[in-house]
Amino acid sequence: xxxxxxxxxxxxxxxxxxxxxxxxxxxxxxxxxxxxxxxxxxxxxxxxxxxxxxxxxxxxxxxxxxxxxxxxxxxxxxxxxxxxxxxxxxxxxxxx
Numbered sequence: 001x002x003x004x005x006x007x008x009x010x011x012x013x014x015x016x017x018x019x020x021x022x023x024x025x026x027x028x029x030x031x032x033x034x035x036x037x038x039x040x041x042x043x044x045x046x047x048x049x050x051x052x053x054x055x056x057x058x059x060x061x062x063x064x065x066x067x068x069x070x071x072x073x074x075x076x077x078x079x080x081x082x083x084x085x086x087x088x089x090x091x092x093x094x095x096x
Contacts, residue, residue, distance in 0.1 A: 051080050 040048075058076030 051084070054080055 055076045059072060062072045062076060064072035064076070
């Protein structure tokens with residue numbers, strides 16, 4: 001059973017690890033980075049929306065929880081994954 005002294009030593013080490021590096025930081029002014037937020041184009045929004053809506057509608061029609069779930073894999077998830085895979089490969093060839 002640990003004593004109070006061991007608990008106090010461990011808590012002092014943890015507090016030291018957390019607070020001493022903050023106190024030792026240099027006071028040099030650092031340039032602040034300006035983060036620009038890129039908005040998604042209409043095509044990206046459409047692609048993301050279709051990637052969500054198509055498998056959901058396929059699941060509603062096929063109902064893989066009642067029947068064979070592999071059919072849903074081929075007809076519901078397959079086209080979405082194939083589309084993104086083709087896009088990924090085409091982008092790789094364009095960059096090279």
